Amino acid sequence: MSPILFAMGALAVLVGIGILVRFSGMRQHLGNILIPCCLIALSLVFLAITFRFSGEEEAGPAAIPRLWIFLILVLSSIILGQILRGKDEVVPRIKRTGLLALVMVTLISYFLAISYIGYFLSTFLFIVLLLNMLSYRKKLLIYFIAGGWILFSYLVFYKLLYIQLPLGFFEGLF
Amino acid sequence: MELFGNLGAAFVSLLDWQTILTMVAGVILGILGGAMPGISPSTAVALLVPFSFTMDARLALILLIAIYQAANYGGSITAVLINTPGTPAAAATCFDGYPLTQQGKAGKGLGTALVGSCLGGAFGAIILIFFCVPLARAALKFSPAAYFGLAIFGLATVASLGGGNVLKAVVAVLIGLLIKTIGLDPIAGIYRFTFGSDLLYDGFALIPALMGLFAVSVVFEKVEKWTGLDRTLEKIDSKLPSLEEFWKIKGTILRSSIVGTIIGIFPGAGATIASFISYDMAKRVSKTPEKFGKGALEGVAASEAANSSSVGGALIPLLALGIPGSATDAVLIGAFILHDLVPGPLLFRDHPGIVYGIFASLVVANILVLLIGLYGNRAFIKVVSVSDAVLYPFILVVAMIGTYSVNNSLFDVGSCIGFGIVGWILKRYGYPPAPVVLGIVLGKLIEYSFRRGVIMGGYAVFFTDRLAFIVLLLAMLSLSYPLIRAGWGRLKKGRQG
Numbered sequence: 058m059s060p061i062l063f064a065m066g067a068l069a070v071l072v073g074i075g076i077l078v079r080f081s082g083m084r085q086h087l088g089n090i091l092i093p094c095c096l097i098a099l100s101l102v103f104l105a106i107t108f109r110f111s112g113e114e115e116a117g118p119a120a121i122p123r124l125w126i127f128l129i130l131v132l133s134s135i136i137l138g139q140i141l142r143g144k145d146e147v148v149p150r151i152k153r154t155g156l157l158a159l160v161m162v163t164l165i166s167y168f169l170a171i172s173y174i175g176y177f178l179s180t181f182l183f184i185v186l187l188l189n190m191l192s193y194r195k196k197l198l199i200y201f202i203a204g205g206w207i208l209f210s211y212l213v214f215y216k217l218l219y220i221q222l223p224l225g226f227f228e229g230l231f
Numbered sequence: 232m233e234l235f236g237n238l239g240a241a242f243v244s245l246l247d248w249q250t251i252l253t254m255v256a257g258v259i260l261g262i263l264g265g266a267m268p269g270i271s272p273s274t275a276v277a278l279l280v281p282f283s284f285t286m287d288a289r290l291a292l293i294l295l296i297a298i299y300q301a302a303n304y305g306g307s308i309t310a311v312l313i314n315t316p317g318t319p320a321a322a323a324t325c326f327d328g329y330p331l332t333q334q335g336k337a338g339k340g341l342g343t344a345l346v347g348s349c350l351g352g353a354f355g356a357i358i359l360i361f362f363c364v365p366l367a368r369a370a371l372k373f374s375p376a377a378y379f380g381l382a383i384f385g386l387a388t389v390a391s392l393g394g395g396n397v398l399k400a401v402v403a404v405l406i407g408l409l410i411k412t413i414g415l416d417p418i419a420g421i422y423r424f425t426f427g428s429d430l431l432y433d434g435f436a437l438i439p440a441l442m443g444l445f446a447v448s449v450v451f452e453k454v455e456k457w458t459g460l461d462r463t464l465e466k467i468d469s470k471l472p473s474l475e476e477f478w479k480i481k482g483t484i485l486r487s488s489i490v491g492t493i494i495g496i497f498p499g500a501g502a503t504i505a506s507f508i509s510y511d512m513a514k515r516v517s518k519t520p521e522k523f524g525k526g527a528l529e530g531v532a533a534s535e536a537a538n539s540s541s542v543g544g545a546l547i548p549l550l551a552l553g554i555p556g557s558a559t560d561a562v563l564i565g566a567f568i569l570h571d572l573v574p575g576p577l578l579f580r581d582h583p584g585i586v587y588g589i590f591a592s593l594v595v596a597n598i599l600v601l602l603i604g605l606y607g608n609r610a611f612i613k614v615v616s617v618s619d620a621v622l623y624p625f626i627l628v629v630a631m632i633g634t635y636s637v638n639n640s641l642f643d644v645g646s647c648i649g650f651g652i653v654g655w656i657l658k659r660y661g662y663p664p665a666p667v668v669l670g671i672v673l674g675k676l677i678e679y680s681f682r683r684g685v686i687m688g689g690y691a692v693f694f695t696d697r698l699a700f701i702v703l704l705l706a707m708l709s710l711s712y713p714l715i716r717a718g719w720g721r722l723k724k725g726r727q728g
Contacts, residue, residue, distance in 0.1 A: 092660050096402065103409065106424055110416075116685035118416040118423060121678045125409045132402050139398075148660055153457045160454050161652065164447075164627060168644055176632075184624050191620035192459050202621060210632060218285050220636045 063105045067098035085147045089140045093133035100126045100133070159190055175225035181207050234364055241587035245293075245595055253290050254592060257297025258599045259607070264298065265305020266317040266615045267622060270449070272302035272502075273558040273665070277445040278626070280566045281438055281633035288570035289585050293592040295566050296546075299559050300352050300596045303502060303539045304604060307344035308611060311531070312337060317615075320502035320538035323510040327523060327530030334526055341608055342471035343531040347484050349601040351536030354488035355495065355543025356593040359550075362496075363590075366551035370576040376684035376692045380702035382677045385554040386669060387706035388497060396661050397713045403662045407670020408677065410435055417675060418682050430642045435650075437565045439634050439643045440671050443650025444664040445562065446630040450623045451655035459620070476528060483513050483529045484536045491537030495544020501557045502538035502545075509537035543593060549574055550586060553676065558665035561672045569637065 074094050078087050104126045107119040139145055151157060167183040184203035193199055214220045245251070264275025276295050283291035306318030311328030324344060331340035373381070386404050413424045414434025425431040487509035494505040513533035514523045523530050545556040553575030555561040567574045572582060579586050634647040654664040684692045684699070693699050 088656075088660050092656070092662070093402075096406070100409075103424060110421060110423060111419075115689070116682040118419045118421050120685075121681060122409065122412045122423065125405050125412070129402060129405045129409065132398055132405070136396075136398055136402065146661070151455050153455055156457055157451060157454050161451070164648055164651075168631070168641070168648055171644070172641060176635075180628060180631075184628060187624040187627070188620055191454075191457065191623065193618060193620040206625070206628060214632060214636065218636070220632075221639050222632075222635070223641065 064102045067102055071095060071098055083141075086140055086145065088148055089145050090137065093137040093140070096129055096133045097137075100129045156190065160187065163187060163190070171223050171225070173225045175227045176222040177207050177211065178225075178227070180210070234360070237583055237587045238360065238590060241584070241591035242595075244584070244588060245591055250290060250293060250592075253286075253294045254297045254596055254599055255603070257294040258301040258596055258603050261298035261301025262305035262308070262600070262603065262607070262611055263614055265302030265321075266308040266611055267305075267617075268309055268315045268317050270626070271318050271445075271558075272299055272306075272320075273562050274445045274449055274626075275299075275302050276559055277441045277562045277565075278629050278633060280441065280562060280569065281637045283566060284569055284637055288572060288582075289588045291570060292563075292566060292585060292589055295563060296589055296593055297596040297599070299563070300539065300542050300593060301600050301603075303352070303542060304345060304348035304535070304600050305611070306538070307348065307531075307535055308341065308608070309615060311340040311344060312612065318502075318538075320506050320541075321534070322503065323506040323534035324531055326510065326534075327525070327527045330524070330526035331528075331531070336470070336526065338470040339472045339476070339528065340526075340531055341604075343477075343480070343528045344535045345601060345604040345608075346472075346477060347480075347487070347532035347535035348539040349597045349604075350484050351488040351491055351538070351540035352542060352597040352600065353594060354485075354536075355492045355540035356590065356597065357543070358492045358540075359543035359546050359593065360590045363547050363551045363586075364579065366547065367576040367579040370552050371580070373576075373698065374684065374692075374696055375680040375687065376696040376699035377702070379677060379680035379684055380693070380696075380699035380706070381552055381554055382673050382680065384702040384706040384709070385548065385552075385556070386666070386673060386677075387710045397710065399660075399662045400666050401710065403657065403664070403666040404670045406657075406662075407667040407672075408674045409670075410440070410667075411671050411674025412678070417679050435646055435671070436638065436640075436643055437568060437671060438637045439647035440650050440668060441562055441565050442630040442634045443647040443652075444654040444668055445558070446626050447647060447651025448654030448658060448664055450626050451651060452658060453619065453623060455655075455659075472528060480529050480532045483517075483532050486516075487513065487533040487536035488540040491540035492544040494537070495541030495556065496547050497556065502541040505537040505541040506534040509533040539597075546589075546593070550578065550589070551576065553578075555669060555672060558668065561665070561668045564672045 071091070071094055075087065075091055078084065078090050083090065103122060107122050107126070110117065110119045136145075163183065163186055167179055170179040170182075181203045184206060185199055188199045188202065210222070215222055245254070260279065261272075261275060264270045265272060276298050279295060279298060283294055286294070302318060303320060306316055306321030307324045307328065308317060310316040310321040310324040312332055314325050314329040316322045316325055328340040328344065331337060411434065413431055414422065415432060416423055422432060490509045490512060491502070491505040494508065495501065510530055510533045513529050514520050517523065517527070517529055519527070545560055548554045548556045549560045549563065553564075553573060555564050564574060572578060572585065630647060631644055634643050635641065637643065654667070657667070658664055688695065693703060
């Protein structure tokens with residue numbers, strides 16, 4: 058079986074486990090259960106890939122990855138067993154789920170935007186957005202802080218240290 | 232004599248304006264980083280590692296080590312003033328530091344913390360100087376199998392002494408080790424787990440992992456518990472303890488410095504454990520134990536001397552063997568690698584100027600902490616009052632530009648965000664991120680030593696090589712000890728119940 062098919066199968070099993078736990082009595086342990094399950098699934102995918110490595114001599118390229126994979130499989134299974142026997146602590150729910158999700162999405166969007174609108178504009182927008190999200194009270198100061206960082210990074214990183222910061226559409230301007 | 236000659240030359244080499252400015256900047260950044268609750272010494276050093284890339288290797292390492300040392304004092308500022316330790320190691324400082332502030336004696340608390348930190352730090356540095364060189368000399372004769380054993384021992388103690396669930400800490404180490412196998416195989420030269428992507432041919436770089444796991448994940452963790460409330464630091468009195476008061480705590484400082492240095496040497500034990508053990512010990516031997524927890528200067532001195540002296544101790548296995556003893560040491564290894572240097576015995580032979588420069592700068596950094604701390608505390612308190620709403624976006628922005636600047640790679644920036652999210656999830660469910668970094672840092676050394684050892688002597692080499700066998704046995708013991716202790720505790724509880 059190809060590793061991609063194997064990975065897709067593992068993902069399907071993980072989703073199934075997630076749904077099963079979500080609607081069972083172990084609901085509050087969902088995260089605790091999914092982490093060792095994910096580790097086991099990933100380890101199995103990696104294990105499948107090691108069989109494609111050429112060179113089966115003693116301590117070849119597959120030896121060390123297989124050793125780590127074997128240990129992850131064993132220890133994750135033990136952790137999973139502990140959770141199912143109720144020996145793991147229930148992790149408290151995230152207090153600010155919405156805010157955290159928003160910060161993560163903004164960070165990922167910022168990363169994606171760098172290639173298109175360049176480092177300077179995307180960073181300015183990122184700082185302004187994040188300070189607003191975190192309810193920074195001095196609204197006017199937000200723009201000064203963001204502008205100050207842009208000026209600092211332009212002078213220090215771009216001009217002084219010669220770091221080729223991505224400029225996106227503004228490539229010709231600088 | 233060779234040691235003193237090299238050391239003398241290193242002290243003289245520190246006397247140029249560039250080096251002095253670098254150390255002053257490192258100390259100021261370290262104190263500020265340590266004082267900001269949420270920024271640990273490892274985060275402070277990690278955020279600065281990429282920016283040291285363009286610097287001369289010696290200066291870069293002097294800067295980072297000054298930050299590391301100063302951050303341990305910085306942690307005490309907010310511990311004393313607002314009962315919030317800036318670093319985990321300053322938690323024990325709160326016990327007596329904050330009661331002093333409540334009594335209107337914040338200056339005495341800060342002064343004791345400062346003097347305790349500097350004397351402890353200097354003690355740790357001196358022990359580092361005298362122990363590191365002979366250990367590195369002995370390590371030159373170690374076989375690959377012995378190196379494998381030592382690296383495994385380092386990881387095992389980190390996992391077992393890290394607190395919390397040992398199994399999860401070991402899994403975290405293994406995740407780091409497995410991540411390090413991605414990319415070009417160091418011996419056979421074939422690509423592993425690259426999924427056909429040329430971006431993964433060299434595996435994941437260390438800097439994105441450091442930034443993601445130590446900086447980005449911390450921001451997510453703080454946002455998750457966001458209250459929007461700012462720290463309020465009020466005006467403090469600046470009256471320092473008298474010379475008589477300092478004289479009374481000299482024994483506590485010396486004892487705690489010894490304890491801190493010894494604990495620092497053991498991988499994984501680190502500054503936090505050192506400060507708690509020293510605090511407890513100071514209370515036990517004190518003539519006035521009833522004053523502890525109510526503003527005893529001895530308590531502040533014990534905690535601070537221990538956590539600062541642990542820096543010198545932790546640098547011994549790092550410099551002599553190339554094995555990081557703490558999360559910050561793992562970050563420092565990243566800095567060494569960035570400058571094409573490999574910490575370990577060969578560093579002493581090939582780059583003595585750098586090693587002795589580090590020794591000398593650690594001593595001088597403690598003197599600078601004392602001077603800057605004495606005159607700059609008021610300014611630090613103002614900076615530390617900066618809103619978290621400003622601090623966290625800046626941690627993210629600095630992490631992003633820092634990660635990008637090393638290889639000019641947006642893939643690295645994406646990896647950093649990925650590591651940040653994974654690190655936050657792992658930490659949330661009890662898998663500490665520091666062992667993941669240690670696994671990534673030591674992965675190559677472990678694989679290389681293991682395979683070279685097996686190629687040279689077969690799998691039996693780990694039994695026939697005496698040092699390898701002993702350290703592997705010790706690793707097994709250090710891993711099984713917490714499990715045996717937990718099992719014994721349960722058994723005792725069952726009998727009592």
